[in-house]
Amino acid sequence: MVSSIVKMENDDVMTPPWLTPMLRADYFVTCSIHARWSKSECNFFCLDCSGNAFCSYCLVHHRDHRVVQIRRSSYHNVVRVCEIERHIDVSCIQNYVINGAKILFLNERPQSRVGTSLDKICQICFRNLIDLCGFCSLACKLDGVKNGGDPYLTFSLRGTLGDSWKIRNTGVCSGLINGISVGVDNQRSETAAVLSPGTPSIESHRDYPKKKRRKGIPHRAPF
Template sequence: MNKISKDDRCPSWLWSLLEKIDFFFPCETHRKSGKKECSLYCLDCTGPALCYACLADHQDHHVVQIRRSSYYYVVRICDVSKFIDVSDVQPYIVNGAKVVFLDEQLKSRFIDEAVMHTCETCRLSLPDPFQFCSLRCKREGLKQDPGLTFVLPPKFSRDNSKDADSPK
């Protein structure tokens, strides 16, 4: 699951998710199943979208659910933040859950004097001080900023804090 792209700053599954995957179509394999709409993505296989019946073949894999908000694909932050750093992507609340958009939104991109925050990639107006409006825009930002990454920072542990407090 930890396949990383060429420059090790973006997992290969994220490239695949943002490039070739479509969601919310009927599953070819499980058409007769009750939950036949493909709204799941396997981070390990990076293949086509999955329906709930497909999960039997992906039991030990990392799978995230893609959701729709006003015709845009979103993913819950609590699901995707286990695998990538989304701290610089604008979060939104959709049906009570914090989400990030997969793709840029096609809203106003003009720079207004009153707008304080904009996406560094597509210049979309943002309500809060974040660098990017979506995962795709952050991925595009990797091209301009060599310090930018999706890699999660190492977890802070008690062992690390002892080392930080000890005299050198």
């Protein structure tokens, strides 16, 4: 009995209870309550209520709740990364840029032809990916978490995979620019001059403008 309770608690940590209802909700249908109103498409989902999708006029009933907006891209439901990453770890999911904002797809979009690079395909539906991510959508990562193949794969923001994923993608790249070691990462850029004992200082390499010699008084040649 104790082991079953522990398993349920671990499942709640790995997969939030609202994730599956959000993926299966009916989006972009006319709201049954505000059907006579304009722009009453159901494109919002409440993470606290975990019910069905609702329109913008229903937002008043979810004033203090966690609500995300579902959008449409290529006839598929998407969500902005900046909105969903506040609640779950969305690492290992392929991101796309639509209208200047990063988005990810809610459900899988399988394709018949698999690319030549097996490293850049979804582990669940085998869709071609742009980056070395692992999954093409939230639903595919959910299947990956449920399969239990990777113990570090989780949706929890407290998980270790999210930290290691950020470390791998924010790793400091070192290079040499004019003999100076430079450290650059995704968050900030800073130049750190690390010179060996025998290396001349940076000041000695600067090209200062040469001083012009003042022209003296001309002297006439003797007869």
